[in-house]
Amino acid sequence: MSADAPRTPARARLRLGELSIEGRSRAGEETWFRVHPPGLAFDAGRGAHEVAGARDLFLTHGHLDHALGVPWVLSQRTLHHRDATRVVCPRAITAELGSWLEGAARLEGVAYRFEIVGLEPGERLAVGRDLEIEAFATEHVRPSLGYHLLRRRRRLRADLAGLSGREIAGLRARGLPVEEEREEVWLSYCGDTGAGVFDLAPRLAESRVLMIECTFLGNAMRGRETLYGHLHLADLVERRDRLAGHEWIVLHHLSRRHCAAQLRAEVERSLPELASRIRILGEEEERT
Numbered sequence: 001m002s003a004d005a006p007r008t009p010a011r012a013r014l015r016l017g018e019l020s021i022e023g024r025s026r027a028g029e030e031t032w033f034r035v036h037p038p039g040l041a042f043d044a045g046r047g048a049h050e051v052a053g054a055r056d057l058f059l060t061h062g063h064l065d066h067a068l069g070v071p072w073v074l075s076q077r078t079l080h081h082r083d084a085t086r087v088v089c090p091r092a093i094t095a096e097l098g099s100w101l102e103g104a105a106r107l108e109g110v111a112y113r114f115e116i117v118g119l120e121p122g123e124r125l126a127v128g129r130d131l132e133i134e135a136f137a138t139e140h141v142r143p144s145l146g147y148h149l150l151r152r153r154r155r156l157r158a159d160l161a162g163l164s165g166r167e168i169a170g171l172r173a174r175g176l177p178v179e180e181e182r183e184e185v186w187l188s189y190c191g192d193t194g195a196g197v198f199d200l201a202p203r204l205a206e207s208r209v210l211m212i213e214c215t216f217l218g219n220a221m222r223g224r225e226t227l228y229g230h231l232h233l234a235d236l237v238e239r240r241d242r243l244a245g246h247e248w249i250v251l252h253h254l255s256r257r258h259c260a261a262q263l264r265a266e267v268e269r270s271l272p273e274l275a276s277r278i279r280i281l282g283e284e285e286e287r288t
Helices: 070-079 091-108 165-173 202-206 224-228 233-238 260-270 283-287
Strands: 012-016 019-026 030-036 040-044 056-058 085-090 114-119 124-128 131-137 145-156 179-189 209-213 248-252 278-280
Touching: 012 248, 019 209, 019 248, 030 179, 040 070, 070 085, 070 091, 085 091, 085 131, 091 114, 131 202, 179 202, 233 260, 260 278, 260 283
Parallel strands: 040 056, 056 085, 085 114, 179 209, 209 248, 248 278
Antiparallel strands: 012 019, 019 030, 030 040, 124 131, 131 145, 145 179
């Protein structure tokens, strides 16, 4: 496959443990993802029916390869009488986003039903039973956020380890608490970001599934990541120790200069200890 004319990737579908992820991401073209559970969307691309199925849309920033589809999604949800949409975004862009969406609604002559929620890093929103989204800071050329999907889980209290089931049942029957609650970072979605995200968002290291961009490859592209607020594969190689704890790493947002097969070859060469846990968006489609 020519590096000058990579195939446009189709919608990818990934099953990573209990999470199902579908989406499409190519730098400068479009990026969107739908994540089940809980069924929310990260970014809107140029508009996709999968995103229109989500009540909650988390927008990382205002570049149109990520945001152009927002009014189309609202139009579709209005057309099909869906519930009002919650559009979550960096607080710094709420005014511009609101003006744009109101203009699109006037152009169509319809009333979109939506709410814009602006977040700052560290703020949270509930998205389901025992599920929350927490915003975190990313490093890009425009105001931007990433999002942690947090899950609360219950487990046997550590001090009760070793007790028999009968003893635990007895404690429960007496009304004593036998479980403790803990919070885990189930998934982290970075959107567009430079390497500074690893210092800005230290909880990335805790995520079971890390969705992170990898826009550039090769020595000829070194330096462009800093200019445009993106990541080069070399940035990930330099931080390989910070990636060691993830069950899965999903690389997306590859430049049109490259194809997924090239990225896979570089991953196998530069990150062999992580290669089996790295999924590259669009890789399956290139093989077919």
